[in-house]
Amino acid sequence: MTRYEKMRQGKRKVEEKILHVGAYCRVSTDKNDQANSFESQQRYFREYIERQPNWELIEIFADEGKSGTSTKKRTAFNHMIDAAKRGKLDLIITKEISRFARNTLDSIYYTRELKRLGVGVIFLNDNINTLDPDAELRLTIMSSIAQEESRKISDRVKWGQRRRMEQGVVFGRDMLGYDINNGVMTLNADGAKIVRLIFHKFVTERKGCHTIARELREAGIQTSTHMKEWSNTVILRIIRNEKYCGDLVQKKTFTPDYLSHEKKYNRGEEEFVIIHDHHEPIISREIFDLANAMLDSRAMSPENKTKISNRYLFSGKIKCGICGATYVARYKKRADGSVYKSWRCLNAQRYGAPRIDPAGNHIGCSGQGFPENDALYIVKLLMKSLNINRKLIRENTTKSISSIAPGTESAIDALISGDTSDDDFYREFLSRLVITNRDRVDVILNLLPFCWSYNSGASSPRG
Numbered sequence: 001m002t003r004y005e006k007m008r009q010g011k012r013k014v015e016e017k018i019l020h021v022g023a024y025c026r027v028s029t030d031k032n033d034q035a036n037s038f039e040s041q042q043r044y045f046r047e048y049i050e051r052q053p054n055w056e057l058i059e060i061f062a063d064e065g066k067s068g069t070s071t072k073k074r075t076a077f078n079h080m081i082d083a084a085k086r087g088k089l090d091l092i093i094t095k096e097i098s099r100f101a102r103n104t105l106d107s108i109y110y111t112r113e114l115k116r117l118g119v120g121v122i123f124l125n126d127n128i129n130t131l132d133p134d135a136e137l138r139l140t141i142m143s144s145i146a147q148e149e150s151r152k153i154s155d156r157v158k159w160g161q162r163r164r165m166e167q168g169v170v171f172g173r174d175m176l177g178y179d180i181n182n183g184v185m186t187l188n189a190d191g192a193k194i195v196r197l198i199f200h201k202f203v204t205e206r207k208g209c210h211t212i213a214r215e216l217r218e219a220g221i222q223t224s225t226h227m228k229e230w231s232n233t234v235i236l237r238i239i240r241n242e243k244y245c246g247d248l249v250q251k252k253t254f255t256p257d258y259l260s261h262e263k264k265y266n267r268g269e270e271e272f273v274i275i276h277d278h279h280e281p282i283i284s285r286e287i288f289d290l291a292n293a294m295l296d297s298r299a300m301s302p303e304n305k306t307k308i309s310n311r312y313l314f315s316g317k318i319k320c321g322i323c324g325a326t327y328v329a330r331y332k333k334r335a336d337g338s339v340y341k342s343w344r345c346l347n348a349q350r351y352g353a354p355r356i357d358p359a360g361n362h363i364g365c366s367g368q369g370f371p372e373n374d375a376l377y378i379v380k381l382l383m384k385s386l387n388i389n390r391k392l393i394r395e396n397t398t399k400s401i402s403s404i405a406p407g408t409e410s411a412i413d414a415l416i417s418g419d420t421s422d423d424d425f426y427r428e429f430l431s432r433l434v435i436t437n438r439d440r441v442d443v444i445l446n447l448l449p450f451c452w453s454y455n456s457g458a459s460s461p462r463g
């Protein structure tokens with residue numbers, strides 16, 4: 001045998017090696033979508049793999065959901081990556097890039113990671129094998145196109161949904177007093193009775209939400225299917241729900257990011273779809289408006305105000321200066337048994353001190369706990385500092401700010417002239433507190449282009 005023949009022989013050996021193949025697909029649970037059902041995809045991959053000499057099917061990994069972008073729960077995908085890491089797979093086949101990863105970056109990240117492990121990914125419809133030399137460029141191009149495609153689809157869906165909302169189609173589910181079928185609301189007589197009872201207790205009998213909830217519980221009145229139990233917040237939401245006086249407001253939540261599909265409360269980012277007198281009311285507009293005016297005046301009472309600020313003042317606004325995580329509140333006990341509220345980095349809370357877990361991930365954080373009273377102290381200090389620097393702030397910043405964000409000038413005026421109460425100030429102006437340690441806290445405000453740095457008792461504005 002010549003040297004060349006031996007080389008051929010060696011090559012053939014490599015080729016004859018059995019390849020362990022995994023298949024990845026996204027399956028549709030929609031009965032009308034048989035083409036993407038698990039059975040049909042399974043058949044497809046089995047047949048495909050059988051046709052290839054030396055391929056052995058190890059497993060078909062299937063996640064639910066058709067669209068490649070809604071991939072929060074990619075359990076099977078993660079299993080597959082694990083299997084590859086454990087050396088169980090040599091090759092992964094999948095139909096399309098759009099079904100494989102959430103976006104361009106994701107597909108590059110995972111195919112690189114797999115390539116490093118010696119595992120190739122073949123995208124059958126796109127004709128890409130990631131072990132080919134030019135694969136990454138083609139993958140980038142193809143997955144950018146796929147990403148753009150799914151953005152367009154998301155836009156189209158949004159647009160269609162909006163048109164349908166404007167035509168009065170209801171997106172939502174049954175609620176107390178109304179049944180919703182195929183986008184049409186019909187009055188539910190039994191539920192409507194309870195709604196009227198609640199408004200009667202609130203407006204005529206002048207009972208509070210807590211009392212009403214208790215009375216309904218005690219009377220053994222059933223809640224509608226989606227509520228667990230009568231509580232003051234349930235009652236509050238009922239009184240605030242404009243559907244009961246016949247109006248329909250939709251688009252209360254929206255999806256800012258078509259990749260994550262996460263829902264957010266619409267605070268004016270997108271236009272609401274409002275239709276007056278859309279359906280049969282349960283409560284007259286007069287009673288509804290009266291009830292809501294009563295709620296507004298109660299919300300303004302000093303007693304309620306402190307309740308609100310204590311509960312929500314720093315929620316989501318304290319960030320870890322070390323790892324960037326959000327601080328979460330918890331109650332701690334002093335040596336004398338009394339309880340106080342303190343904030344701690346979520347990362348540190350969950351995983352403790354920084355370390356590397358068996359899978360090689362950096363977890364944990366050294367971010368220190370921070371008592372709520374200290375946070376309050378710092379913010380109050382900043383308030384004082386703002387008042388002292390009133391003139392300077394007015395001169396230097398309101399002009400530039402109001403040109404950026406029209407309408408904020410009057411708010412800033414109220415703030416620096418002391419017309420704004422502490423609570424309003426905290427809620428409106430405090431963007432976040434970044435805690436690096438007990439002695440180093442940065443305060444960032446929403447409207448003023450300053451970052452206050454608090455260093456063990458001394459606070460000074462930085463530009």
Ligand SMILES: [Zn+2]
Pocket residue numbers: 320321322323324325345346347348365366367
């Ligand atoms: Zn942290």
